[in-house]
Amino acid sequence: MKTILKKILFIDLLKGMLITLKTIFSQPVTIRYPKEKRSVEESFRGRHAFVRDPSTGKERCVACTKCAQVCPSQCIYIDYSINDGGVRTLIKYEIDALRCIFCGYCEEVCPVNAIVLTEFYEYASYTRKSNYFDRNSLLRNWDEFIESYGGTEYLNKFWYLPGIKRDRLPVGKRAPKGILKEIKREEE
Amino acid sequence: MGSMEIEKIDEKTFVLQMGPHHPATHGVLKLLCEFEGERVVKITPDVGYLHRGVEKLGEHKTYISAMTLTDRLDYISSMTNNIAYCLAVERLLHIEPPPRAKFIRTIVSELTRLSSHLLWLATHALDIGAMTVFLYAFREREQILQFFEKICGARLTVSYPRIGGVRLDVKDRVLEEIYNFMDVMLKRVDEYEGLLTENRIWISRTKGVGVISAEEALELGLTGPALRGSGVNYDIRKHMPYDAYDEVSFEIPLGTQGDTYDRYLCRIREMRQSSLIVKQCIERMPKGDILHPDAPDLDMPHQGKRKIEAGDSLWSGFIGFSNKKEDIMPKGEIYSAIEAPKGELGIYLISDGSGRPYRMRVRAPSFVHISAIPKMCKGHLLADVIAIIGTLDIVMGEADR
Numbered sequence: 001m002k003t004i005l006k007k008i009l010f011i012d013l014l015k016g017m018l019i020t021l022k023t024i025f026s027q028p029v030t031i032r033y034p035k036e037k038r039s040v041e042e043s044f045r046g047r048h049a050f051v052r053d054p055s056t057g058k059e060r061c062v063a064c065t066k067c068a069q070v071c072p073s074q075c076i077y078i079d080y081s082i083n084d085g086g087v088r089t090l091i092k093y094e095i096d097a098l099r100c101i102f103c104g105y106c107e108e109v110c111p112v113n114a115i116v117l118t119e120f121y122e123y124a125s126y127t128r129k130s131n132y133f134d135r136n137s138l139l140r141n142w143d144e145f146i147e148s149y150g151g152t153e154y155l156n157k158f159w160y161l162p163g164i165k166r167d168r169l170p171v172g173k174r175a176p177k178g179i180l181k182e183i184k185r186e187e188e
Numbered sequence: 189m190g191s192m193e194i195e196k197i198d199e200k201t202f203v204l205q206m207g208p209h210h211p212a213t214h215g216v217l218k219l220l221c222e223f224e225g226e227r228v229v230k231i232t233p234d235v236g237y238l239h240r241g242v243e244k245l246g247e248h249k250t251y252i253s254a255m256t257l258t259d260r261l262d263y264i265s266s267m268t269n270n271i272a273y274c275l276a277v278e279r280l281l282h283i284e285p286p287p288r289a290k291f292i293r294t295i296v297s298e299l300t301r302l303s304s305h306l307l308w309l310a311t312h313a314l315d316i317g318a319m320t321v322f323l324y325a326f327r328e329r330e331q332i333l334q335f336f337e338k339i340c341g342a343r344l345t346v347s348y349p350r351i352g353g354v355r356l357d358v359k360d361r362v363l364e365e366i367y368n369f370m371d372v373m374l375k376r377v378d379e380y381e382g383l384l385t386e387n388r389i390w391i392s393r394t395k396g397v398g399v400i401s402a403e404e405a406l407e408l409g410l411t412g413p414a415l416r417g418s419g420v421n422y423d424i425r426k427h428m429p430y431d432a433y434d435e436v437s438f439e440i441p442l443g444t445q446g447d448t449y450d451r452y453l454c455r456i457r458e459m460r461q462s463s464l465i466v467k468q469c470i471e472r473m474p475k476g477d478i479l480h481p482d483a484p485d486l487d488m489p490h491q492g493k494r495k496i497e498a499g500d501s502l503w504s505g506f507i508g509f510s511n512k513k514e515d516i517m518p519k520g521e522i523y524s525a526i527e528a529p530k531g532e533l534g535i536y537l538i539s540d541g542s543g544r545p546y547r548m549r550v551r552a553p554s555f556v557h558i559s560a561i562p563k564m565c566k567g568h569l570l571a572d573v574i575a576i577i578g579t580l581d582i583v584m585g586e587a588d589r
Contacts (some may be wrong), residue, residue: 012386019382021321041334043341056481070487072253103256103347108355109486117341157341163288163357163478 039150043157045102046121048095048133049142051114054179058138060114063088067106075099076106095138097123097131107158111170114116114125116156118145146181195467199248200224204570208237212315212574215584217558219573226569231562235555238588246548250488251277251517252351254545259345260537261550262586264307267300267336268528270349275430276535277351280517281482287432289478294432295366295469296339296348297526298462301331302373304529304581305455305462309380310546312452316393321383322518328376331369338362352483367470370463377459384452394448398564398576401446408563409556412531413458414580417443417451424527436468448579455581488516488543516543523551530554530581554580 031038040046050059063080079092082148106115125131131152133141146154155178166174207218222230242261246254258273259266271293281563285293285381310325329468333343339358340348348355384390400410402418413424423440425433441457443450517539525534538547557580564576 001490007388012388016320016383016387019379023324041337041341045341046338058325066487070250070253072249072256101256101259101345103259103341103345103349104341105253105486157356161356162359163354165477165479165481168479168481 015110040119040121042119043103044119044121045117045118046119047123047141047145048097048100048138049116049118049120049145050093050135050138050180051116052139052142052146059090059093059135060112061090062112062114063090063093064111066109066111070102070105070109070158072105073099073101090135093135095133097133098128104158107156108161112172113156113159113176116142116159118142120145120148146179149181152181154181155179201229205320206573209547214311214582215587217577217582217587219561219577221565221570221573228565228568228570228573231565231573233537233558233561233577233585235584238584240589242589243548243550246545248544250543251545252484252486252488253348255351256345256347258550259347260585261552261589262304262528262533262554262583263344264583265300265304266344266346267296267348268526270347271297271431272524272526272528272533272535274349274351275526276522276537278480279292279524280520280522280537280539281351281484282518283337283352283482285353285431285480286477288357288476289475289480290432291469291473292354292358292478293349295358295466296336296346297431298465298469299332299366301462301529302459303329305459306332308455308529308578308581309452312575312581313384313390315578316390316548318384318387318390321380324376324379326381328373335362335366335369337487338365349401350483350486351479352480353373353478357478363470363473367467370467373463374460377456377463381456384457391449393572393575394452394579396445397443397448397568397572398579399447400560400564404493404563405446405560408560410531410560411553411556412527412529413454414531414557414560416440417454418446419444424525424532428525430524431528432469433465433556435472436465438465446578448575451579492506503504509562517541525551528553530583530586531557550586550589552586552589554582554584555589557582558587 050061052058053060063078065078065080066103068076068078075096077092077094078090080088080090082088102117104117107117123131155176159176160173161169201222201224204221204223205218206221207213208216213219218234220232221228227303240260242257249257254274255270256268260270306325306329310322313321336346337343339362340346340356340458351585400418402420405415405418408422411422419442421440421442426440438461441454441461443454519539519541521538522537523534523536525532532551533553534551536547536549537545540546542568560580561576565573568576
């Protein structure tokens with residue numbers, strides 16, 4: 001009896017319509033993308049960059065090739081020379097961003113925190129070449145990113161790996177310093 | 189693929205090729221359907237359009253690097269794929285992640301279950317004709333993806349777990365946000381139920397459609413909600429607990445009829461249970477380390493039986509990982525399965541002692557579920573085929589691998 005009455009009175013459909021009616025009065029959850037932009041979270045894995053060391057103004061890379069070794073899609077190409085003293089000098093460092101799968105292994109394994117996946121995510125382009133980064137364009141990516149970065153100090157989570165025991169990590173990752181934005185401005 | 193042709197039974201029937209690019213087939217699934225009038229006589233699924241050779245690729249990468257391939261199997265629940273793979277390697281290595289890592293893994297895998305079921309609900313309802321649920325479910329899914337972004341920096345292909353633990357610790361602030369969201373989520377599930385469960389159109393489209401009995405489901409090898417909808421109590425989380433599932437209490441929702449409606453109810457109740465599991469985990473979250481001390485380093489060597497030589501650039505990593513033994517990994521075979529949102533996701537590994545898996549095989553639930561389509565569709569209308577594909581929750585990335 002009760003179910004028949006429910007059916008005649010369209011209770012089941014009205015119940016659903018009440019829920020949709022309630023939603024009319026709530027705030028929209030969508031944003032108008034190109035005009036409004038959603039802020040990305042801390043340590044978002046976006047476009048690649050070489051960290052410009054504030055003290056030297058150059059990249060930090062020591063050509064250990066760990067990133068190229070661990071990269072699952074093998075999109076990092078490194079060339080280096082070793083001089084008589086055993087010091088490695090970076091000759092070539094290229095990343096094919098279109099092959100990259102953004103797993104973040106490279107920045108996690110880097111012992112000197114040279115490579116980083118920045119929070120910059122709008123780099124779609126019409127040419128393949130513009131997403132094939134070499135040394136200079138990686139540094140340029142960093143400059144672009146740090147200029148648009150909202151905070152004052154940038155410290156990526158993958159640079160110090162919270163929760164993992166410090167003695168497991170290479171020295172450069174045990175207590176890395178954040179990169180201050182102000183210092184860069186003063187230099188300019 | 190191209191050579192597959194259906195034999196016509198007689199002139200009364202007609203053959204319809206559905207897919208591979210049909211919005212309701214949830215990926216590149218092709219169905220060769222033979223109809224008599226509007227009734228299905230025979231259906232032949234044709235898979236393989238998304239084959240990328242994941243299993244073969246895994247043989248050419250180290251155990252750590254091969255984990256990123258598993259993200260791309262079932263791309264809407266990548267976290268559970270990673271956990272399945274990591275668990276297999278951990279069982280091969282005889283290590284167990286620390287308690288905090290276990291709890292974090294349980295939280296993220298239940299969040300993945302929520303997001304996967306939300307996507308299933310959204311698309312299933314959209315296929316049948318209820319559009320509002322689609323919009324509502326994606327609203328909540330976005331929130332869950334945002335939590336993943338906060339935890340590990342990626343939304344879809346997360347690569348967050350790691351062999352022997354997880355890669356990053358989760359901040360207490362994020363855990364609190366997740367906890368608060370779970371309360372909201374429980375209310376939202378009630379909303380979805382209010383829209384669908386009693387709705388007369390929904391009931392007439394799902395009740396009695398795609399009925400599969402418990403025996404048939406077991407014969408076909410169905411797992412997950414597709415099996416539990418038929419009333420078989422089989423859940424790996426309960427029967428072979430991994431991670432922190434033995435420390436939390438939850439129920440396994442079961443259906444009775446084995447039709448589309450029962451499977452819908454099963455998944456809806458599972459979403460509630462998932463929210464409760466996440467809440468329990470956050471309440472009991474232990475403090476401490478997140479990585480096992482014997483876990484392999486990220487830059488583990490791939491060549492087996494490597495002698496330690498001074499001056500070798502990999503020697504430090506090698507000592508750190510292999511404990512000065514000649515073999516990098518223990519030899520042997522292992523099959524380990526977890527309860528992924530879609531069903532039993534098993535990873536079978538053969539190790540020959542080197543740093544790469546000798547063979548990696550994925551037992552994907554979607555692939556097994558596709559084999560149930562012909563049986564379930566027989567005698568139904570064309571529109572019901574769409575409902576049956578939706579209720580099995582198929583992701584082709586996993587089926588074709």
